[in-house]
Amino acid sequence: MKKILNNPADYVDEMLEGMVVAHPEIYAQPVRRVIARAGGATAGKVGIVTGGGSGHLPIFTGYVGKGLLDACAIGDVFASPSAEQMAEAIRLADGGAGVLRLYGNYGGDVMNFDMAGEMVEMENDIRTTTVLLTDDVVSAAKEEAEKRRGVAGMVYAFKIAGAAAEAGSDLDEVTRVAQKAADSCRSIGMALTPCTIPQAGKPTFEIDEGEMEMGMGIHGEPGIWRAAIKPADEIADEMMTRLLDDQPLARGDKVSILVNSLGATPAEELYILFRHAKKRLDAAGVEIVMPLVGRYATSMEMTGATITLIKLDDELEGLLKAPAHCAFWTV
């Protein structure tokens, strides 16, 4: 296990402690495993909460910040936080205008967030809504798109919903644009090496030295095919083709594209992928707005990359470009 840690059982808590003391002007941890804005909830503003397993920084906790999220419940590595922690996150995000639960479609997270919603509705009289990210195109067929997993598309949804909330929109309006952002996102991943969950101590999957897996999920969920590593342009081509098949784009359409590293894959290689992805969009007459290239949604030290496309109209574009700030991203 090539990791820098103390007791594996303390991995998440020590990581959160370090994050909060490094950026006390952005993050606070009022309750164990719940990260909120340093200044508390903003009165009158719609709150946005997310949650999920640790090991994906900047996702999830990293995106708490101005123009982004208000609070986040965080579980063990790759494991859901508890319903009670989620309920705490909702309470901490509540500025009196209701709270949007915005997170990825994973069974455990959904059950716990539903339970948390019931808890705060009963106990605290907080109105909540839900938008689920289901952007991973290989995780279910188009006909069952609602069963898809949420991956890096979350970044766009956080940004866009966060901007709407910051601008003073009410809960229904924030929920509407969050859903619109979620509906406009499509993602696909590929992996070259696994990562190691500290408490498990062994890699999440095995893969040969010369092999890659197309379509693999961010926790090592099985993909579409596994074979010898292909050249970057072929990889980018297959990923773009699958994304564009799922959400066809027309000449003149506008998108933002996120070329994201799962952790170990360096920025150099993301730019090599981006270069070819852009050629595909250029050839299709599609305009790129505010491309993102970097580590926005990771799986610790996993090697691999994801590509996300979000189709933008003027409303989404404006919200995407609005100012935002957290320790990992400043717009």
Added chain:
Amino acid sequence: MKKILNNPADYVDEMLEGMVVAHPEIYAQPVRRVIARAGGATAGKVGIVTGGGSGHLPIFTGYVGKGLLDACAIGDVFASPSAEQMAEAIRLADGGAGVLRLYGNYGGDVMNFDMAGEMVEMENDIRTTTVLLTDDVVSAAKEEAEKRRGVAGMVYAFKIAGAAAEAGSDLDEVTRVAQKAADSCRSIGMALTPCTIPQAGKPTFEIDEGEMEMGMGIHGEPGIWRAAIKPADEIADEMMTRLLDDQPLARGDKVSILVNSLGATPAEELYILFRHAKKRLDAAGVEIVMPLVGRYATSMEMTGATITLIKLDDELEGLLKAPAHCAFWTV
């Protein structure tokens, strides 16, 4: 080789192409392997150039941007650019107020940059100065500190010199603060896994599954010891002790600290290191200003981390906090 690339010989050029088309408002590549500001040199402003091998993004090219660098010559992975490319970078950075050459102390880079300086002085009548980063404390004893390698301390020097130049200081003044920043930086690294230079196709060094190497350089230069991986707090302790031995700090002193990933080590683990490093500084009564935790100077997919401390006075602190913007960092 778990890398996403096409022909290994095209790695650097395709990476640069991708970077420039992703961020055309920041970067331009007027000459092959020379990255300059999209808008060209700023008339009347002192230019700052750097250069070195590829494979360290955001170092070097990534830091071209407002409040940072003006141009950068970039070589093959881990190899110096040519003197001619460096001379081009100097020409592109020149706004008529002279150019500072600010880069890491590596033999090949120094020889080529000296040659480049002679070239532009003769051919273009551009006045240049040099400040070398020598922040890696394990790369030579304190008595031979001028022989040390430059590593992540470059980030601070780029930021501080860039702010001085942006503020309108003249070449001597920019050179003075750059030298002051360089003199105030101390860094140390540790590595867990190597990386692979695309054209070599094999890892830069070998290391056992359970082993780490303390003090290793960013190209795999040998360190101080190699042994079983220690707990994060012990690693942080040894790194901090060596840094503080080299540059003792007194109660009331101010520093910035950069906890940097060499690539694969995730943000989670950087925060675990940061958490303990901060305890050391707290115990010593040293105040932390603008801590940086992330991937600021990498070796592609190498696993490991570096810690840099820069001692700040009011002048350096002000320059460090001044606004700056590139694709990888916004202050």
Added chain:
Amino acid sequence: MIDSKAIATALGRIARHTAGATDELCSADGALGDGDLGITVSKGFAEAAAADLPADVGLALLEIAKAFQRVSSSSYGTLVATGFMAAAKQSKGREAIDPADIPALVTAARDAMIQRGKGALGDKTVLDGMDAIARALEGLEAAGMIDAAIRAAGATVEEYRGKPNKLGRARMFGEKSIGLVDPGQLALLRIVEGLKS
């Protein structure tokens, strides 16, 4: 009549029995998911067995639900908690319950779990086991209930082995899940076996 003490005794038995099944359940879940199910189940029942149960059976069942929530937030933990919570609602205010009420409690738990997980019977999950147990207990004498439940849970495991998983993490394995036991159904079998152990 079953009171809070009897429930505590039963929890102790289940905790011991599922502790012994930890590795088996983890590897079953490892083949189709993230391999944590054995931990979820054994930790959950250990925590529940250690809890101080109030005399009110409804509140006792609520306490069990909370114990599960505290130590595990993986799907199964949340589902088990949901099931106990539903049974708690039905038995609140009583110091003991009649064995004849048990089929109704199992049915209530099953329905709450269906709602919580947005699953369907036939998806090859713990729900199918719950449903089989609920149907098997209908009209039985108290004495035969445990054996009937074990038979029903065991039969479900075998019946679904040859079918594909359609819900949860295992869904992604599609046809590859045919021939493999659903870890949640197997866990349910080990839990009801615990009652007899």
Added chain:
Amino acid sequence: MIDSKAIATALGRIARHTAGATDELCSADGALGDGDLGITVSKGFAEAAAADLPADVGLALLEIAKAFQRVSSSSYGTLVATGFMAAAKQSKGREAIDPADIPALVTAARDAMIQRGKGALGDKTVLDGMDAIARALEGLEAAGMIDAAIRAAGATVEEYRGKPNKLGRARMFGEKSIGLVDPGQLALLRIVEGLKS
């Protein structure tokens, strides 16, 4: 007299000979540095040998320096370019040079290389080989020069094998460099051997 054509012929020989030494030099550099020296030297001389040399010996030597710069910016490439550049300055404006001038040209190259690399004699680098050759050629007849240079370069390699590297990447290896040949000194030996091949 040595004219630009003779230089081109010599370059061709060196290029062929150093091409054959690529692996040897890379592994010598691999033991003490980054393992690129064989590539630097063979690519550099191949490029120089392919260049169209002007008749002016000074400009021809400048062309060689530029060829090296073009294809390699590793330390050795830059040092070789620096050496040729210094020799170029001394011979500019001449269509041929006298063998008797060669020791002075080698000395000029050595001095420029010392300045460029901020090194010192005795640091166990190519500089020591250059110095030994310069001293060995002093006062020799043209006919004996190549053999003398080979002997001097070879003796330097052996003399320094038992000493530690004090400059460049190899410096970091400190005492561990004792017993290993300096790759730059070895490369110089292969280069002068090329003249005879």
